Amino acid sequence: MAELNCDVAIIGAGTAGLAAERSARRAGARTLLVDDGYNGTTCATVGCMPSKLLIAAAHAAHAVRQAGLFGIEVPEPVIDGRAVMARVREMRDKFVDGTLESIANLPEGVAVAGRARFASSTELTLADGRRITAKAIVVATGARPKIPEVFAALGDRALTNETIFDLPDLPASIAVIGAGPLGLELAQALARLGVVTLVFDEGDKFAGLDDPEVASELIAILEKEMPIHLGVKIEADLTDEGVELSWSGKTSGKRHFAYVLVATGRPPQLADLELAATGLELDDHGTPLCDPATLQCGDSAIFMAGDADARRPVLHEASSEGAIAGRNAASFPTVHPTERAVAFSIMFTDPPLAVIGAGRTDDHVIGNASYADQGRAKVDARNVGCARIYADKSDGRLVGAIIAAPGGDHMGHLLAWAIGRGETATTLLDLPFYHPTVEEGLKPALLEICKIVHAPMSPDRDDGIPPGA
Ligand SMILES: Cc1cc2nc3c(=O)[nH]c(=O)nc-3n(C[C@H](O)[C@H](O)[C@H](O)COP(=O)(O)OP(=O)(O)OC[C@H]3O[C@@H](n4cnc5c(N)ncnc54)[C@H](O)[C@@H]3O)c2cc1C
Secondary structure (H helix, E strand, O other): EEEEEEEEEEEEOOOHHHHHHHHHHOOOOOEEEEOOOOOOOHHHHHHHHHHHHHHHHHHHHHHHHHHHHHOOOOOOOOOHHHHHHHHHHHHHHHHHHHHHHHOOOOOOOEEEEOOOOEOOOOOOEOOOOEEEEEEEEEEEOOEEOOOOOHOOOOOHHHHHHHHHHHHHHOOOOOEEEEHHHHHHHHHHHHHOOOOEEEEEEEEOOOOOOOOOOHHHHHHHHHHHOOOOEEEEEEEEEEHOOOOOOOEEOOOEEEEEEEEEEEEEOEOOOOHOHHHHHHOOOOOOOEEEEEOOOOOOOOOOEEEEOHHOOOOOOOHHHHHHHHHHHHHHHOOOOOOOOOOOOOOEEEOOOOOOOOEEEOOOOOOOOEEEOOOOHHHHHHOOOOOOOOEEEEEEOOOEEEEEEEEEEOOOHHHHHHHHHHHOOEEHHHHHHHHOOOOOOOHHHHHHHHHHHHHHOOOOOOOOOOOOOOEEE
């Protein structure tokens, strides 16, 4: 069987793997990129893009329903489920085409089709028996949905993010299992598109939030659009027309659904990589331990990137980890640490949830802002939610934030950038805040921090609140 040889072999042609290949090649390495499907990345095919397309349709339906608040009378929107799903797929396929084009543009011979597993820490075996020897290897194999046994028995009535976007029509009803960001985004979108939607979770955690007060506020907002059952054990039975679901625990009940959407987590796809052949140290879940600054596993020639390392399973991190891992794999055994950007994730519900930076510790103070009475949010009839900003208690330096409020996706960026630049509540308040905007709604939180940490106030700053701010 053929023997292939390179400096850096990358397993997985998703966002992380493509970035790793580019980065290693830019650093002068001879690269091989191995993938068993070359489908065009999780993001474009079954992740970020189709989910946002479905959410965009839901926003349109919601805006029509809200129009009456502004004195614009329109009848209840008629939702053509087939047309909604057709647009999701049509647009999704265009995004996929873009990714496939970048794969097609790889230099000749770089893309190798096949499923890889380790033979040793510097050797891979492909399913067809070919072997690849590399000086260093990047594992960028992504993650796949976990389907608990009770739902696996439901066959194609149990949807995941890998199948839901291929439904020809919107279902009449759906039980979303998993109150994490992925489940909640899709649940709210489906509910707004007229699908009878209920959310269930065995645990009590909501949207992955560690802050119980923000979690309860967000639950109260989202529950107005769909029932949410946390802390329940679920049983599911297949029927002729769908699934009979019964749940018990904090609440109990029984109900028939056309489908369930299983959103109970996406663990790294490592099971068939034969990691045992590498001698790497693994965590309790079987994921190799790697240094987040270099993405190197121990002092081995193996690097991790993207969802495969389970650390920050979001797209910009897959891309940045790919770049770091690829560069270090190319220079192995010399590796250079990179200072990682502040952690930042968004759940694209309405209101969106942005979680930035460090969680709260005893060294932090909290500034709070409510959007229930915020000027611009009221103008737009979106006045719900809150923002919490965490700051170092010694100097008011911003360290983290949770925003569950209108415009949270955009304000989250501003705060992520501010935290990354080492801004304090005072230095941020010295910057311009346009009126009337939702950004102004952050001021009370920043002022609260200044007050708690006794930050000196700039003599030229006016802390008066303009009308409707
Ligand atoms: C529904 C959904 C919505 C999302 N929305 C967002 C969002 O709005 N914003 C955001 O930032 N992130 C979002 N994400 C997360 C984001 O999509 C992922 O973080 C990102 O796509 C991960 O990229 P990756 O390169 O690690 O993995 P992937 O793109 O999954 O690539 C892994 C590749 O490895 C291949 N592979 C695996 N094992 C092997 C093997 N043994 N041999 C050969 N090839 C192999 C796979 O076939 C695949 O092609 C979403 C995810 C989902 C599921």
